[in-house]
Amino acid sequence: MKFAPAELIQLINLANHLCPMCKVPLSNSHLSLRHSIVVPNLVDLIKTLDHDSKLSIANMKRNRTPIERSEIIKNAGFKVGEYINKIHSFLQIEKFKLKGDKRANS
Numbered sequence: 275m276k277f278a279p280a281e282l283i284q285l286i287n288l289a290n291h292l293c294p295m296c297k298v299p300l301s302n303s304h305l306s307l308r309h310s311i312v313v314p315n316l317v318d319l320i321k322t323l324d325h326d327s328k329l330s331i332a333n334m335k336r337n338r339t340p341i342e343r344s345e346i347i348k349n350a351g352f353k354v355g356e357y358i359n360k361i362h363s364f365l366q367i368e369k370f371k372l373k374g375d376k377r378a379n380s
């Protein structure tokens with residue numbers, strides 16, 4: 275992939291974390307099947323980002339503006355960032371719930 279944002283690495287790393295509820299890796303299939311959190315799989319995500327970057331380049335060419343590599347990476351970063359935020363807020367909520375459960379049991 276030509277225009278990989280740093281966020282992509284963060285997302286890959288997040289998938290190695292364990293689900294606080296189920297203690298299995300936080301894969302996109304686990305998130306969507308068990309927790310209704312829709313995050314694309316990595317292959318699809320990279321395809322989408324690649325497609326987006328091609329569209330941006332086509333637009334820049336059409337408008338006769340210079341190809342801004344940093345702009346393309348920034349936009350890809352926003353998109354990936356949204357998925358990271360989704361997973362982070364899920365983790366926050368689940369951690370909060372787990373704390374609540376512990377308190378209720380003690």
Ligand SMILES: [Zn+2]
Pocket residue numbers: 293294295296297304308309
């Ligand atoms: Zn889970």
